[in-house]
Amino acid sequence: MKISQRLSIGAAVVIVLFVAGWLLRNAIVRQVSNPILAEYDVELIDISLDALATSTASISYLKLVHARGTTIEIEDLTLPINTADSTIRTYSARRVSIETTTPDDEAPLELALLIKQFLSLPEQLAGNAINIAELEIAPYPGISDLKWAVSETEQHLSWALGSVYFSAETIRSGDTDYEIGITLAEQAGLNETQAIGGELRQNEQGILIVGHTKFGLPYLQKMGGMAGILPDAVDLKSGTGELTFEVNVPFDVAQLPAVVATVTPSSPWRVGYTDESGDSTDVLISGGSPIGIRSGLSGTEWSVQRTDMALLVTNEEWRNVPLSTTNLSCQSGPVCSLQADVVWLDAITPAGSAEKIEVSSALGVTFANNGWQLSSDAIDVGVESLSLGTDVSMTSLFYFENVRAGEIDSIVSASGGVFTPTIQLQTDAQVVTVPGMKGKISMQNAKVTFDLVTINLLRNGSVGGQHDLDGGEGDIALEGIELSFDDAPLSARVASEEERFDISSGTVALDLRANWVSAASGFLIEGQSGIQANALAGFYTDTAFVGAATNIELHYDATALTVEPTSISVELLDMGVAIENISADIEVDIIASSVDVDNLQMSAFNGVISAAPFSFSTASEVNNVILTAREIELAELLSIKEFAAVNVTGTITAVLPVAITDDGITIDAGKLDGEEPGGIIRYLGGSNLDDGEMSGLGLATAALSNFEYDSLTADVNYNRAGDLNLQMQIKGRNPELDNGRPVVLNLGVENNIPQMLKSLQAARAVEEILEKRLAD
Numbered sequence: 001m002k003i004s005q006r007l008s009i010g011a012a013v014v015i016v017l018f019v020a021g022w023l024l025r026n027a028i029v030r031q032v033s034n035p036i037l038a039e040y041d042v043e044l045i046d047i048s049l050d051a052l053a054t055s056t057a058s059i060s061y062l063k064l065v066h067a068r069g070t071t072i073e074i075e076d077l078t079l080p081i082n083t084a085d086s087t088i089r090t091y092s093a094r095r096v097s098i099e100t101t102t103p104d105d106e107a108p109l110e111l112a113l114l115i116k117q118f119l120s121l122p123e124q125l126a127g128n129a130i131n132i133a134e135l136e137i138a139p140y141p142g143i144s145d146l147k148w149a150v151s152e153t154e155q156h157l158s159w160a161l162g163s164v165y166f167s168a169e170t171i172r173s174g175d176t177d178y179e180i181g182i183t184l185a186e187q188a189g190l191n192e193t194q195a196i197g198g199e200l201r202q203n204e205q206g207i208l209i210v211g212h213t214k215f216g217l218p219y220l221q222k223m224g225g226m227a228g229i230l231p232d233a234v235d236l237k238s239g240t241g242e243l244t245f246e247v248n249v250p251f252d253v254a255q256l257p258a259v260v261a262t263v264t265p266s267s268p269w270r271v272g273y274t275d276e277s278g279d280s281t282d283v284l285i286s287g288g289s290p291i292g293i294r295s296g297l298s299g300t301e302w303s304v305q306r307t308d309m310a311l312l313v314t315n316e317e318w319r320n321v322p323l324s325t326t327n328l329s330c331q332s333g334p335v336c337s338l339q340a341d342v343v344w345l346d347a348i349t350p351a352g353s354a355e356k357i358e359v360s361s362a363l364g365v366t367f368a369n370n371g372w373q374l375s376s377d378a379i380d381v382g383v384e385s386l387s388l389g390t391d392v393s394m395t396s397l398f399y400f401e402n403v404r405a406g407e408i409d410s411i412v413s414a415s416g417g418v419f420t421p422t423i424q425l426q427t428d429a430q431v432v433t434v435p436g437m438k439g440k441i442s443m444q445n446a447k448v449t450f451d452l453v454t455i456n457l458l459r460n461g462s463v464g465g466q467h468d469l470d471g472g473e474g475d476i477a478l479e480g481i482e483l484s485f486d487d488a489p490l491s492a493r494v495a496s497e498e499e500r501f502d503i504s505s506g507t508v509a510l511d512l513r514a515n516w517v518s519a520a521s522g523f524l525i526e527g528q529s530g531i532q533a534n535a536l537a538g539f540y541t542d543t544a545f546v547g548a549a550t551n552i553e554l555h556y557d558a559t560a561l562t563v564e565p566t567s568i569s570v571e572l573l574d575m576g577v578a579i580e581n582i583s584a585d586i587e588v589d590i591i592a593s594s595v596d597v598d599n600l601q602m603s604a605f606n607g608v609i610s611a612a613p614f615s616f617s618t619a620s621e622v623n624n625v626i627l628t629a630r631e632i633e634l635a636e637l638l639s640i641k642e643f644a645a646v647n648v649t650g651t652i653t654a655v656l657p658v659a660i661t662d663d664g665i666t667i668d669a670g671k672l673d674g675e676e677p678g679g680i681i682r683y684l685g686g687s688n689l690d691d692g693e694m695s696g697l698g699l700a701t702a703a704l705s706n707f708e709y710d711s712l713t714a715d716v717n718y719n720r721a722g723d724l725n726l727q728m729q730i731k732g733r734n735p736e737l738d739n740g741r742p743v744v745l746n747l748g749v750e751n752n753i754p755q756m757l758k759s760l761q762a763a764r765a766v767e768e769i770l771e772k773r774l775a776d
Contacts, residue, residue, distance in 0.1 A: 041067035057081055073097045088149070092131040099138045112206045112249040112257070118155075119170065119178060119200075126152045135159075176202035180209065184219055194219045198245075206250035213243050217269055232369050239269030239285070245293075261293040275371060275407050284312040288325075304330040317350040336365045352387035366406075373406035379416075385426065395424040405443075415442040418452070431495040435483065437463055446470040458484035458507055472518020478529075482509040490538065504770060506536035506548070514556075524558040537770055542758075544766040546773045547571025563588040574769050576760030579604045593618040607632035607651065622661050629654040634679065650679020650709070656716060667718035674712030678732065681707040703734045703743050722754040 046063040062074040076094035132146040146159040158167040168182045177199065184194040198211020221236035245261035269285040288309035295302035306328040313321040323342050330336040342359035349357070361379035366372065379400040385393040403416035419438040424431055439452030446469040454460045461481030467474030490503040514527025536548040548571075553564035570582040584600040594617035601610035609629045616623045634648040656670040683704035709732030717725045726749040733740045 042072075043067075071097075071099050088127055088129055090129045090131060093133070095134040095136070096132050097136045099136075110251075110253055112251045115207050115249060116202065119202075122150050122152050122155060122172075125150045170200070173199075180211070196243075204251075206248065206252070209245075209247040209249075211245055214240065214266070215243055216240055217271075233274055233371075234367065235272035235274065237270040237272055239265065240267045241265045241269075256296050259293070259295040261295075263291040263293060265291075273372075275410070279316060281313065281315040283314075286310050286312065302332050304328070304334075304336075319348055321347075334367050336363075336367075338363055338365075349386070354383055354387065354393075355385035356382070357384070357386075358382040361403075368408075371406060371408035371410075373408065374403070375405075376403045377401065379403055388425075391427050393426045395426065396420050396422065412445050413443060415440070417441075418450075421455075433493040433495075435481075439463070448474075454481055458482045459509070461510075473516065475515035476512070478510060478512040481511070482507055485536070485538075501538070501540045503536050503538035505538070507534050508532070508536070509534075526557045528553065528555045530554070537773070539766040539770070542761040542766060543573065543575040544769040544773075545570055545573050546770065561590045563590065572769075572773055573602075574766070576757040576764075577604070579609075594620075604629075605632045605636035607636075616660070622659050625658040625660065627654075627656040627658055629656070631675065645684045647682040647684070648679060650712070651675045652712065654716065661720075664720035664722070665718065666720055667716055670716030670718075672712075672714040672716055672726070672728075674709065676710075678708070678710035678712070681709060681730070683707075700745055700747070702737055703745060705734065706736055707734050707743070707745075708732050718753070722752050724751050724753050725749070 042064050044062075045065055046061065047059060048061040057079045059077040059079070060075065062077055064072045066072070074093050074096050078090075078092045080089040080091065127150070129147070129149040131148075133144065135143040135146050137143075141161060144160045145165075147157070149156045153172045155170045156167070157169070158165070160166070165185045166182065168180070171179045173179050178201075180198050180200050182196040184196075194213070194215055196211055196213040198209055200207060200209045202208075217236040217239040221234075242264045243261060245259060247257070247259050249257040265285065265288070268287075271283045271285065273281045273283075289307040292305040293302065294305075307326065309325045309328060311323045311325070313323050315321075321342060322344055323340060325341075326339045328336065328338040339362050340359070341361075342357065344357040344359075345355070347354040347357045359379065359381050361376045364375045366374075381398040381400065382396075383398070384395050386395070387393050397420060399419045401417040401419070403414070405414035405416075406412070417439070418441050419436070421436040423434040423436065425434060426432070435457050436455045437452040438455055439450065441448065441450045441452075443449070447466060448469065449466045450464065452463040454463065459480060459482035462479050463476070463481075465474060465476035484507050485503045486505055486507075489505075490501075509532040510529065512527065512529035514525055514529070516525045518524075531550075531552040531554075533551075534549050537544075537546040539545065547569070550568040551566055553566065555562045555564070565585065565587040567583065567585050569584075571580060573579045573582055580603045582600075582602040585598045587596040587598075588594075589596070594615055596613070596615050597611065598613045599610075601608060603609075607630055609627055609632075611628070612626045614623070614625045616625075630653045631651045632654070634650050634652060637652075638646050638648055652672055652674050654670065654672045656667050659666045659668065681704050683701060707730070709730050711731035712728070714726045714728040719725075726747075728745075728747040728749060730745045730747065731742070733742050737743075
């Protein structure tokens with residue numbers, strides 16, 4: 001038998017019992033018997049009469065059984081006997097228990113008929129009162145302190161359900177019309193009550209009840225909890241509103257009774273939710289449309305509709321998140337669906353502050369006493385300038401698919417797919433665009449696991465790992481990731497305020513494995529990574545480079561970052577003067593902030609320049625490098641614009657002690673020597689001299705017009721201002737001058753190298769150099 005039917009049958013039997021007791025008050029022991037009760041399908045099973053006095057009869061125990069299986073037990077029943085007609089007859093019992101043991105789900109509940117019978121009781125029971133200290137109708141909550149008084153036109157009823165005290169009255173206002181009123185209070189006799197007023201009208205189709213009330217949200221908390229609509233974890237803290245309702249109960253039992261209600265908030269509502277672990281969420285509902293409610297009276301089925309709603313949500317470290325909802329729909333469970341949107345400016349999140357966070361999603365949410373569950377086919381998240389540290393922020397779009405999340409019996413779980421096209425990392429000076437990723441993310445309790453792959457790269461790799469939110473432990477692995485600059489240069493990925501550097505060709509591959517643990521001082525990280533650069537080409541200021549390659553292996557632990565010894569090579573470095581085939585072995589010491597360089601050599605002017613092993617340390621005031629040059633062709637050296645009037649053959653060697661300081665570069669007492677067998681110098685400006693021009697400069701110029709030298713030496717000095725000074729001595733002869741007599745020329749040559757390079761750089765564009773070299 002349905003639960004609701006148990007209530008109706010039990011209530012009807014109790015009413016009949018009290019009526020029979022009143023009608024048969026002069027002979028209650030005999031007359032309250034089965035022949036009389038048979039009309040109501042009730043059989044008296046057991047009775048224990050304590051006393052029969054002049055005015056009352058006391059029955060310590062009474063048990064009856066309805067033909068359909070409903071059992072009624074009454075303890076300490078007191079019945080009035082021989083009372084005057086003007087006296088209110090009071091029936092009382094300490095305890096009444098009604099229980100159904102025989103199922104019969106086929107029989108429908110005739111609720112409208114039951115209400116009609118209830119309204120007609122004043123005709124039969126006027127002048128009677130019923131008091132029951134404890135009323136139990138399984139499986140409903142127990143009722144205490146039930147008092148029911150009936151007059152010719154009114155009925156007054158009061159009872160306590162849990163900690164809430166109810167009182168109700170019906171007053172006949174017409175043949176089939178009644179005024180009804182219900183009040184609720186948190187304790188008996190409390191002046192501050194919640195009142196519900198309305199009207200009841202009967203017609204041929206059924207019974208219609210309409211009403212309204214102004215309410216405080218805490219009263220709905222108690223009512224919703226007792227009705228099974230609100231889980232215990234939901235707390236309706238504060239707020240007021242107005243309720244209008246319409247209850248339609250048809251006489252046709254094939255049509256289900258229904259309630260239609262509208263709740264209009266008249267002040268902000270504050271609602272709380274606390275899960276099994278003690279984490280709490282606070283929601284402030286500050287505006288929106290009225291709430292539409294539909295419910296059937298045959299059970300606990302109900303639904304809620306609301307067009308739009310504005311909320312502020314706070315949960316632990318998430319503070320005042322502005323959430324707007326549209327198309328909110330809830331039904332018994334409760335199970336809700338809604339469109340949720342967040343536009344959060346100056347957001348403060350557990351990950352850091354952000355200028356703006358936007359979220360949009362159609363959600364499904366289910367609540368229960370043991371937790372909640374959320375589902376969504378798609379959640380779109382936009383993050384602008386999320387702070388990741390002191391100087392770094394992130395901007396990106398994230399698209400989540402098939403998201404499932406929840407917390408059931410203190411077990412938190414979540415899963416879903418994620419896709420982000422790109423991620424922008426921003427510092428004060430530049431914006432770096434990181435390749436996007438897609439894959440799956442899941443969480444079980446505090447453990448987050450991710451399994452992703454990169455997208456739109458030359459070679460997409462995997463990004464996998466996990467992180468424990470409680471313990472602060474985690475690990476990550478990046479494998480097989482390779483980035484190409486051929487289709488998109490670095491400038492397209494890194495927007496800088498000063499465009500002084502770019503990579504326009506080549507590839508960079510990355511592998512990384514790391515794990516971390518949270519400590520008082522921050523995260524302690526251990527791991528290793530590899531960076532492989534191949535055929536990189538680009539420029540730095542006015543210097544072009546082509547074919548740069550290296551392979552860097554990094555190791556890091558809680559105390560230090562170390563770099564494995566490696567080599568580096570560059571096919572071309574053009575800073576106005578072309579240097580080719582640069583290579584070196586390097587060893588980096590991060591702790592000492594130093595680099596040890598070995599086997600450094602390069603090609604320039606068809607010769608070779610190398611360096612003795614040296615160390616460069618940022619902690620040193622001076623870093624010294626000894627450069628050695630050999631087989632440098634003077635023709636190549638002097639082929640630059642400033643020396644266009646000089647033709648020369650031969651090669652030279654040089655030893656240049658270079659000192660590097662914060663102020664610049666200096667060379668002190670460098671040496672330059674010509675290599676055997678010497679060469680020829682022809683200064684084209686010397687052929688125009690008059691025969692009478694015999695000054696020292698004139699003689700030197702004349703000699704250099706066709707000078708065959710066999711010895712060339714020079715002292716080399718270079719200061720911080722960039723001035724190069726060569727004190728040269730050249731020995732040889734001009735066969736066309738003075739019968740080829742040997743000549744020793746002492747020359748001083750000065751030039752500002754930065755200005756010369758600047759002039760050379762101005763005469764060409766790095767883009768042209770890169771285009772030509774890459775085309776070759």
